[in-house]
Amino acid sequence: MDDAKDLLQFLENSSIIDFTFIRQEYEKMNRQKILDQTKIWKATDGRWKAYVDVAGKRRLIAKSSRVALEDEIIETYKDPKIKFKECFDSWASEKLEYGEIQKSTYDRYQADYKRYIKDTELEYKEVKKIDELFLENFIKSTIASQHLTAKGWGNLRTLINGSMVYAHKHSYTEFRVSLFMAELQLSRKAFEQRVVNDEEQVFTRDEETRIEKYIADNPDMLSLGVALTFCTGLRVGEVAALKWSDYKGDFLSVTRTEIKYIGEHGERIADVRERTKGRDGRRQVVLNDMAIGILEKLKAYMGDSEWMFTRDGQRIKAVWLSLRITKLCKELGMPHRSFHKIRKTYATKLIDAGVPEKVVTKQMGHTEILTTKQFYYFNNEQVAEIKERLNKV
Structure with a gap:
């Protein structure tokens, strides 16, 4: 294996094989393949437009020139900048589509998302930029600010787990949420304690x-x-x-x-x-x-x-x-x-x-x-x- 690497390095250093040229040609082929599969049109407002599929959803892109639009299409597929919300929507929709959950459970997920995540920093955070420190701070601040009970935290954890597992499975992030959750330490005192009287x-x-x-x-x-x-x-x-x-x-x-x-x-x-x-x-x-x-x-x-x-x-x-x-x-x-x-x-x-x-x-x-x-x-x-x-x- 080392001999093969040494040989390739020798060929490149000796200019016998121009790997830079090969790499550029390969990228051109990939670029053209992506563009051939994408419908591009000039709209009545004079802007060039196209739909791209990201996280299981169609996203409309519009630019003033065709070249700028093509560059944006390629960049989107190379680095789709998937947000947490997109992963949540796709994860919940897939579970419903495949019969893993009932419509009532899907509606509860949506209600919990609206309560815990909507309009927060997490909602439109790129999943590739979500790390342990960010997620731990979000979880602890949400538990404190919304006075979550242990059950409420369980509902929030379900949404985070499902969305981030979906993101990892589709290679949008290398972050493994299961390992993070296993090591996350939350004190019982962090949760809202509700006194339950027998007579109630x-x-x-x-x-x-x-x-x-x-x-x-x-x-x-x-x-x-x-x-x-x-x-x-x-x-x-x-x-x-x-x-x-x-x-x-x-x-x-x-x-x-x-x-x-x-x-x-x-x-x-x-x-x-x-x-x-x-x-x-x-x-x-x-x-x-x-x-x-x-x-x-x-x-x-x-x-x-x-x-x-x-x-x-x-x-x-x-x-x-x-x-x-x-x-x-x-x-x-x-x-x-x-x-x-x-x-x-x-x-x-x-x-x-x-x-x-x-x-x-x-x-x-x-x-x-x-x-x-x-x-x-x-x-x-x-x-x-x-x-x-x-x-x-």
């Missing part, structure tokens, strides 16, 4: 009893949907997407959920996806006697229909169920809690009742009991009940 996360036993009594005295479709959730722990989107064919005696087959996304014209769309949020995308929920009673009452109330919850022949959207629990809390003089708090109440009841962990995870649609205990288990006893327990110690 679940309904107390007394509150649940009052809601059950109110629904029994004032039954209608939406209220029965709330009552069913107290007995099954379903997500609100899963309840709204139930069909009567899912009701199988002692079981409820949960195989779909409502998803929301932004349409082409900016409209909000609620659709049904044929899999749930969990890893398996489906589960069989065992029904207790109360749940079966609620379903039978609902069936008698609704009559013949494909969907369990319909109005004027149309499936109701999940938002109507969410609004109903808000209304019930207000009418019964309870603190407002979201529909998801019913699911947390259900998980808490299962664990307190000593239901086997494997059954708990199956009912909830969780992969591990740790998820249930860490994010869904709260104390739902009232102060008087706790005091009574302590008095017995």
